[in-house]
Amino acid sequence: MKFFAEIDIMPQKEILDPQGKAVKLGLHNLNMDTIDNVRIGKHIRLEVDAASEEDARTTIDAACRQLLANLIMEEYSFTLKAA
Amino acid sequence: MKFFAEIDIMPQKEILDPQGKAVKLGLHNLNMDTIDNVRIGKHIRLEVDAASEEDARTTIDAACRQLLANLIMEEYSFTLKAA
Numbered sequence: 001m002k003f004f005a006e007i008d009i010m011p012q013k014e015i016l017d018p019q020g021k022a023v024k025l026g027l028h029n030l031n032m033d034t035i036d037n038v039r040i041g042k043h044i045r046l047e048v049d050a051a052s053e054e055d056a057r058t059t060i061d062a063a064c065r066q067l068l069a070n071l072i073m074e075e076y077s078f079t080l081k082a083a
Numbered sequence: 084m085k086f087f088a089e090i091d092i093m094p095q096k097e098i099l100d101p102q103g104k105a106v107k108l109g110l111h112n113l114n115m116d117t118i119d120n121v122r123i124g125k126h127i128r129l130e131v132d133a134a135s136e137e138d139a140r141t142t143i144d145a146a147c148r149q150l151l152a153n154l155i156m157e158e159y160s161f162t163l164k165a166a
Contacts, residue, residue: 006091008089008126009126010126010128020127023127023150023151024129026150027146027150030146030149030150032142032145032146034131034132034133034142035129035130035131035142035146036129036130036131036132037128037129037130038127038128038129039127039128039129040125040126040127040128041125041126041127041128042123042124042125042126043091043092043093043123043124043125043126044103044106044121044122044123044124045093045120045121045122045123045124046107046118046119046120046121046122047118047119047120048117048118048119049117049119050117059115059117059118062115063110063113063115063118066113067106067109067110067113068106
């Protein structure tokens with residue numbers, strides 16, 4: 001069975017995000033000063049072949065922990081959808 | 084009124100994604116070879132102050148078009164949630 005995963009990897013709340021700060025300034029320079037607290041991370045889309053949603057979830061979780069996210073500075077979350 | 088926006092910016096379907104390909108190889112080297120079609124983009128979280136959800140949507144849309152996404156190579160989508 002095939003599943004689509006959508007993974008968000010974001011800097012942890014306690015960590016400064018200079019990229020987000022720069023983008024916020026850029027938006028304010030474009031007169032969009034109602035925008036605040038910009039934080040920038042990664043979004044990953046992938047497909048996984050698994051016997052069950054439970055299995056797919058285990059695989060994605062391992063992928064995030066072992067390669068995709070740096071858990072010292074980042075946190076991850078994901079959603080799964082059957083294809 | 085405050086709204087939280089979650090924006091995904093991804094390379095367009097027609098565009099090669101070498102970063103995604105490299106990550107797929109990395110995952111296969113870690114024996115997660117049930118994973119395929121990895122694509123990597125950006126995820127942006129921000130807050131916007133607006134009179135209505137409609138207004139907030141217009142602001143985010145303008146931000147994506149003018150600064151956050153490069154529409155030649157990327158596409159964007161977002162969800163809004165009232166704070």
